[in-house]
Amino acid sequence: xxxxxxxxxxxxxxxxxxxxxxxxxxxxxxxxxxxxxxxxxxxxxxxxxxxxxxxxxxxxxxxxxxxxxxxxxxxxxxxxxxxxxxxxxxxxxxxxxxxxxxxxxxxxxxxxxxxxxxxxxxxxxxxxxxxxxxxxxxxxxxxxxxxxxxxxxxxxxxxxxxxxxxxxxxxxxxxxxxxxxxxxxxxxxxxxxxxxxxxxxxxxxxxxxxxxxxxxxxxxxxxxxxxxxxxxxx
Ligand SMILES: Nc1ncnc2c1ncn2[C@@H]1O[C@H](COP(=O)(O)OP(=O)(O)O)[C@@H](O)[C@H]1O
Ligand SMILES: [Mg+2]
Numbered sequence: 724x725x726x727x728x729x730x731x732x733x734x735x736x737x738x739x740x741x742x743x744x745x746x747x748x749x750x751x752x753x754x755x756x757x758x759x760x761x762x763x764x765x766x767x768x769x770x771x772x773x774x775x776x777x778x779x780x781x782x783x784x785x786x787x788x789x790x791x792x793x794x795x796x797x798x799x800x801x802x803x804x805x806x807x808x809x810x811x812x813x814x815x816x817x818x819x820x821x822x823x824x825x826x827x828x829x830x831x832x833x834x835x836x837x838x839x840x841x842x843x844x845x846x847x848x849x850x851x852x853x854x855x856x857x858x859x860x861x862x863x864x865x866x867x868x869x870x871x872x873x874x875x876x877x878x879x880x881x882x883x884x885x886x887x888x889x890x891x892x893x894x895x896x897x898x899x900x901x902x903x904x905x906x907x908x909x910x911x912x913x914x915x916x917x918x919x920x921x922x923x924x925x926x927x928x929x930x931x932x933x934x935x936x937x938x939x940x941x942x943x944x945x946x947x948x949x950x951x952x953x954x955x956x957x
Contacts, residue, residue, distance in 0.1 A: 732746070737768075756925055759930050773799075806883065824838060
């Protein structure tokens with residue numbers, strides 16, 4: 724079976740500095756995969772490479788088995804790869820509704836994500852539609868960031884640290900939505916430092932350590948100490 728999205732021996736370089744070393748990775752259609760790892764492990768660099776935001780070799784990334792590495796971000800979005808960036812990156816001078824609609828690209832797609840269905844998923848956003856994005860709580864802003872990516876009707880939703888800085892209650896809400904997005908058939912890759920959130924949401928996990936994969940498998944394949952060793956490298 725061909726993976727929906729795959730990385731082969733993927734490397735990310737920033738000038739002379741190498742952040743990601745020969746990572747092999749795949750996510751199958753309908754799967755939710757979590758990438759865990761400490762600060763600086765290369766998780767965001769890897770996700771940015773998948774989204775076309777940092778350059779890679781053409782054959783380093785395959786979509787439906789076809790090389791797509793090195794394509795610019797807007798082409799990756801057209802091909803069905805959408806990123807929820809670390810830190811949300813909302814447009815601060817725009818309303819919630821306008822932030823969401825920024826992502827609209829006229830693709831309705833089989834998942835049928837639209838402004839209305841995203842507001843059904845996050846009803847609070849409909850209530851706050853005309854407010855400026857920075858007036859929302861952290862959790863609500865994260866919902867906008869997820870909605871803005873979903874509205875492109877992606878085949879793969881890439882989420883970078885969606886629980887960062889949120890209260891436990893907000894993390895619960897955001898992950899409930901991730902569960903619903905998965906149930907509707909979207910393939911999901913989440914980068915997550917919160918181990919519990921990652922292990923409960925994911926079908927499979929990859930742990931990154933210093934730019935390399937230090938562990939891969941199903942959450943149940945490992946006990947806590949193995950995961951912590953792969954996470955901290957001890
Ligand atoms: N734009 C950049 N230029 C140079 N180095 C970078 C850049 N972005 C990240 N790095 C470096 O790459 C390494 C991995 O960072 P990152 O991918 O952000 O890790 P993580 O998301 O796991 O915290 C870190 O050492 C970081 O300082
Ligand atoms: Mg990061």
